[in-house]
Amino acid sequence: MNNALTFCQMPLDRASTLRKDPIWLQAQLGAKKSQFYFFWRGKFLYIEQKICVFTKEIDNRLKRNFTDVAMFTDVAMFTDVVHASSPTFLGTNADVAHFVCDLSQMGEDELGYWLTKLAIDKIKFIDFRRSLSLLRPQQSAILSYGKALIHWQQSALYCGCCGAKTKQLDGGHRRLCLNNSCQKEHFPRTDPAVIMLVEYQPKSGPAVCLLAEHHRTPEQVYSTLAGFVDPGESLEEAVTREVFEEAGVVVTNVRYVDSQPWPFPNSIMLGFIAQAQSMELCLEEAELRSASWFTAEQLADFNDWGDDVEGPKLPRKESIARLLIDSWCKSQLADASIAG
Numbered sequence: 001m002n003n004a005l006t007f008c009q010m011p012l013d014r015a016s017t018l019r020k021d022p023i024w025l026q027a028q029l030g031a032k033k034s035q036f037y038f039f040w041r042g043k044f045l046y047i048e049q050k051i052c053v054f055t056k057e058i059d060n061r062l063k064r065n066f067t068d069v070a071m072f073t074d075v076a077m078f079t080d081v082v083h084a085s086s087p088t089f090l091g092t093n094a095d096v097a098h099f100v101c102d103l104s105q106m107g108e109d110e111l112g113y114w115l116t117k118l119a120i121d122k123i124k125f126i127d128f129r130r131s132l133s134l135l136r137p138q139q140s141a142i143l144s145y146g147k148a149l150i151h152w153q154q155s156a157l158y159c160g161c162c163g164a165k166t167k168q169l170d171g172g173h174r175r176l177c178l179n180n181s182c183q184k185e186h187f188p189r190t191d192p193a194v195i196m197l198v199e200y201q202p203k204s205g206p207a208v209c210l211l212a213e214h215h216r217t218p219e220q221v222y223s224t225l226a227g228f229v230d231p232g233e234s235l236e237e238a239v240t241r242e243v244f245e246e247a248g249v250v251v252t253n254v255r256y257v258d259s260q261p262w263p264f265p266n267s268i269m270l271g272f273i274a275q276a277q278s279m280e281l282c283l284e285e286a287e288l289r290s291a292s293w294f295t296a297e298q299l300a301d302f303n304d305w306g307d308d309v310e311g312p313k314l315p316r317k318e319s320i321a322r323l324l325i326d327s328w329c330k331s332q333l334a335d336a337s338i339a340g
């Protein structure tokens with residue numbers, strides 16, 4: 001695992017055995033030092049630029065470690081809202097339990113009323129993806145985990161087998177069908193997706209890699225190809241199929257590089273590098289706006305995602321796509337300097 005990647009620095013012990021014990025879980029819900037994050041329809045609660053954490057009692061040791069967290073301790077307000085939200089247990093850090101409370105059931109008016117009652121300056125919900133720059137890697141790992149679990153819970157309120165209601169168990173990590181003749185258990189799902197840097201080594205001259213403008217990203221952002229793994233398919237087969245479907249390129253020598261949980265909404269991105277057999281392209285226009293081959297030297301002149309300038313840009317720095325591109329460029333430029 002590459003620890004530099006966003007969402008990959010989880011500081012919590014998931015306590016997957018302890019969370020099955022309802023008495024232990026209840027004690028953590030009531031514990032003075034337990035910490036609660038608040039989620040509403042894709043957004044987390046912030047005070048100014050700091051992620052907001054509710055706790056009955058501030059642990060000074062934790063406060064020293066989490067100086068960029070806004071802690072709030074109004075017990076009356078806290079208890080009501082926590083109870084109403086069926087908190088999801090995330091894990092423990094230094095014996096302090098962390099929970100996320102999903103308030104998405106609240107309408108906008110009710111939510112606005114609650115925020116007004118809190119009477120805290122500059123308190124607001126911020127879209128998770130837009131707030132990534134405000135978070136340390138450990139915080140983004142905790143919140144992405146919470147967001148993915150909540151997404152699964154919202155989609156598993158009813159049993160996929162019989163349609164009856166389900167109930168939450170194990171602190172939000174299992175749901176049980178309430179129909180006595182079914183009683184199917186449901187567990188969180190993660191969708192595997194492959195993402196790959198395709199390279200080609202011409203007979204002479206520097207190696208090139210294939211990057212594409214996707215319809216789902218802003219124009220002039222060039223990224224790697226990617227796609228979901230089909231049932232009954234190995235990861236290597238998925239890479240080979242996706243590259244051929246999207247770009248018409250045959251690849252071999254598919255090698256695993258790294259992975260990254262991707263909570264938009266609940267995927268794991270599995271990063272690969274693969275060798276193209278030719279540079280001829282046949283693009284799937286429904287997916288890609290354009291695609292081209294680039295040398296590492298050309299990519300060095302690209303701008304960054306979000307730069308307010310004309311010209312080609314690279315994908316977001318926190319993405320595995322960017323990691324694949326950056327590490328390929330680094331190895332190419334290193335090879336060039338050795339050869340030179």
Ligand SMILES: [Zn+2]
Binds near residue numbers: 159177179184
């Ligand atoms: Zn059922």
